[in-house]
Amino acid sequence: MIFAMLRVMTLSLLRDRGALAMAFLLPPTIFVIFAAIFSGAAGDQMRLQVALAVTQPSALTERLETALRAEPSLRILDDTLGSAAEANRLVDGGQADVGLVLAPDLGETATSPVLVLVDPAKILAGAILSGQVQRLIGLEMPDLALARSAPAIESIVGGFTPEQSARLSAAIAELGVEPDGDTSQAGLVETRTIGPEGSSTATITYYAGAVAILFLLFSAMQSSATLIEERHSGIVDRVAVGPAGTDVVVLGKFLFLTVQGVVQVALIFLVAGIVYGVDVLPYLPLWLLTSLAAALAASGLGLAVAASCTTKQQAHTIATFIVLVCSAMGGSMVPRFMMPPWLQDIGWYTPNAWTIEAYHGVLWRGETLPSLLPELCWLVVVASSSVLLALLVSRLRLRL
Structure with a gap:
């Protein structure tokens, strides 16, 4: 049966x-x-759509923009915007997953020269973009990474000797970034959520x-x-x-x-x-x-x-x-x-x-x-x- x-x-x-x-x-x-x-979220197929804004073009921002546009895990919108307000508008309107604003002096250590604008409903997108930017700077712009990390290292070890400072300055200059001598150190990337309170x-x-x-x-x-x-x-x-x-x-x-x-x-x-x-x-x-x-x-x-x-x-x-x-x-x-x-x-x-x-x-x-x-x-x-x-x-x- x-x-x-x-x-x-x-x-x-x-x-x-x-x-x-x-x-x-x-x-x-x-x-x-x-x-x-x-599999796409874990690899380079995720491809966030990014609204890129450069407040004032410089040699450093051009190098970083080139690296960002060549990165396969990101889709940078064709037009480079001129202000954070424009990037904010695109993210808020849903035309971009996340916004990225570059200050002219990326070597500035007193403030964060890279601003990530993220929709609160896409917090993960902001974290991913922040990590990608820092990774690209470390790989494609080692001179900038060294210039930004040097003040922090100096404060930890209690200062460099004159000879060490001279060697560091020469290495940074050879890589392409002039040291600014500022011992304060802010984060490279700042993340800011857009939209109203709550x-x-x-x-x-x-x-x-x-x-x-x-x-x-x-x-x-x-x-x-x-x-x-x-x-x-x-x-x-x-x-x-x-x-x-x-x-x-x-x-x-x-x-x-x-x-x-x-x-x-x-x-x-x-x-x-x-x-x-x-x-x-x-x-x-x-x-x-x-x-x-x-x-x-x-x-x-x-x-x-x-x-x-x-x-x-x-x-x-x-x-x-x-x-x-x-x-x-x-x-x-x-x-x-x-x-x-x-x-x-x-x-x-x-x-x-x-x-x-x-x-x-x-x-x-x-x-x-x-x-x-x-x-x-x-x-x-x-x-x-x-x-x-x-x-x-x-x-x-x-x-x-």
Whole structure:
């Protein structure tokens, strides 16, 4: 009897081609995505996008800029900016992962001549860039590294003899940097977070949006599966006798899933506000518009999958595949700045990336409606095309 049950289950899976393919395609696909993410984060494929600003060009800044642009783990924006304010604007607007500002005298020891500007939601990016800058200076500009370390060494050993000072000065001059004789020593790199006070909520805001779209997709996919049950039980056939046909079934479910999704998102952000201090009320209209667009997109995708599948098992497997892949590539599981550039580009084809960017723009960067239009329009396009597909497939199945 045990083997008979085994045979029945095996035949059931083999006869459902779609479920069979997805059941054995999903695990290696998810593995490839996460392997690409974490291997890239550990190597030179991560490639942070950096907004570089040079307040006043000099021989030292030109040498460091050349080394930075040749570094494979960094993507320096084409235009070199002229002020820290410009770099701040690009990082704050999301056009760059992190900003880098170079002072004209990199050999200055009284202050930090290199400033890293980091979004609080991407603190790791600032730490990575800071380490890369110091590594490049040590490898490509040993004269600068020696000039900056000499005062600290002198203070530790209690001063150099005249002969040692002369030899040190000659070595530094030979390498290309004149010693300034200043015994004070500030750090080479200073990291500064941008944005308003309470920057600890930036990460919470990011993950509130990431979790919101993740569960919107899961919930919509699961609830949409009732369309298959109603089709098999004959409910859809009976409703189709009416003047509106099957459209009322699809559109009614679409409306319900959208309202349900907005309520789910509201609960997530309610907890974020009460527990972590995420302030939604000042941005309530745009937050509601973003939540509505995200719920529409998730609901449309769920109905498109349900209408296209023939069995609940097939729908469940395909839905799981879509949700996990979109969430992995779109930033719901791992921030997209940690991914290789090619995976970041693919991520823009998922509703997750646009939803996360919209929520972060509204609640953290304080963007206005014109700035949010690209994200909102893309989500509405996904919703419209998905619902249209669900309507067409439902009508076709009724004729068959």
